[in-house]
Amino acid sequence: DSGVTQTPKHLITATGQRVTLRCSPRSGDLSVYWYQQSLDQGLQFLIQYYNGEERAKGNILERFSAQQFPDLHSELNLSSLELGDSALYFCASSGGISGREGELFFGEGSRLTVL
Amino acid sequence: GQSLEQPSEVTAVEGAIVQINCTYQTSGFYGLSWYQQHDGGAPTFLSYNGLDGLEETGRFSSFLSRSDSYGYLLLQELQMKDSASYFCAVRDRVSGGYQKVTFGTGTKLQVIP
Numbered sequence: 001d002s003g004v005t006q007t008p009k010h011l012i013t014a015t016g017q018r019v020t021l022r023c024s025p026r027s028g029d030l031s032v033y034w035y036q037q038s039l040d041q042g043l044q045f046l047i048q049y050y051n052g053e054e055r056a057k058g059n060i061l062e063r064f065s066a067q068q069f070p071d072l073h074s075e076l077n078l079s080s081l082e083l084g085d086s087a088l089y090f091c092a093s094s095g096g097i098s099g100r101e102g103e104l105f106f107g108e109g110s111r112l113t114v115l
Numbered sequence: 116g117q118s119l120e121q122p123s124e125v126t127a128v129e130g131a132i133v134q135i136n137c138t139y140q141t142s143g144f145y146g147l148s149w150y151q152q153h154d155g156g157a158p159t160f161l162s163y164n165g166l167d168g169l170e171e172t173g174r175f176s177s178f179l180s181r182s183d184s185y186g187y188l189l190l191q192e193l194q195m196k197d198s199a200s201y202f203c204a205v206r207d208r209v210s211g212g213y214q215k216v217t218f219g220t221g222t223k224l225q226v227i228p
Contacts, residue, residue: 001156033216042220043158043202048213056215090157102148102163102206102215109157 006091006107008102014115018079021110025072025093031055032074033092033104034066043090049074050095082113088112117141119219121203125223127193135188135201136220143208147179147186148216150202158202161188190224198226 003026006095013019025032034046045058049068060066063081080083088111092104116169119139127133137147150158160168164179164186176189190197200221211216 002159035218044216045217048215050213055211055213056209058215058217092158100160100163101165102146103160104148104150104158104195104204106159108130 002105002107004093004105004107006089006110008110009108010019010111012112012113012115013081015081015083017081017111017114018077019081021076021078021089021112022090023074023076023091023093023107025074025091026096028096029093029105030072031059031093031095032068033094034076035090035111036076036087037041037090037109038084038087044053046076078112081112083114086112086114117205117207117217119203119205119215119217121219122223123220124223125228127190129193129226129228131155131193132189132191133224135203135224136192137203139184139186139188139203140191141184141205141207141217141221144184145206145208145214146179147177147203148206149175149177149188150204150218151199152202152221153170153199161201162218165179171174193226195226195228198224200224 005024035043046060048056149161152158162177179186204218
């Protein structure tokens with residue numbers, strides 16, 4: 001158990017809809033990262049937050065947005081969903097005292113299926 | 116721009132040694148990490164190299180050469196449970212002095228009896 005919690009684990013929705021994925025980082029971690037992994041693909045970096053502030057942006061579509069709240073949990077909002085958005089969305093956290101240098105702790109992911 | 120390259124697939128025999136290479140191109144390089152991911156699972160951290168040289172953790176070792184923009188993961192005494200995807204990941208600097216972590220496309224390792 002990495003200590004990172006993601007909900008929901010599975011989500012099935014229709015094209016054009018909007019969903020929100022939630023992530024609670026490990027206790028003490030200030031950084032949250034979001035990654036998208038399509039079938040048999042690598043991990044595409046979407047966005048990173050540190051203590052509530054956006055710190056880095058990757059290949060995140062304009063239809064997607066995210067934020068990190070004062071309690072450090074983060075949400076990834078996906079809107080106007082398309083079939084190609086079907087993927088596994090991972091949240092990772094880092095920055096706490098107990099992690100090794102360079103270590104990201106990943107949640108179990110949220111599997112999104114768009115029909 | 117930024118890029119990471121690693122082989123897409125590797126097959127090795129149980130008990131053998133396998134090396135997975137990773138080359139990268141980036142500016143503001145801080146370090147190279149390796150992660151393991153079993154099918155359907157979450158990536159888990161294996162090792163990190165911030166400086167040149169070899170880092171050893173049990174059966175796994177990782178090497179970095181900053182001058183060659185190259186690193187590798189070495190798995191020894193392969194076991195069937197090592198069958199998984201292995202990702203190299205670059206930690207580098209972005210504007211504002213912050214850091215991000217970018218993953219390669221992954222190497223699928225199949226260990227055969």
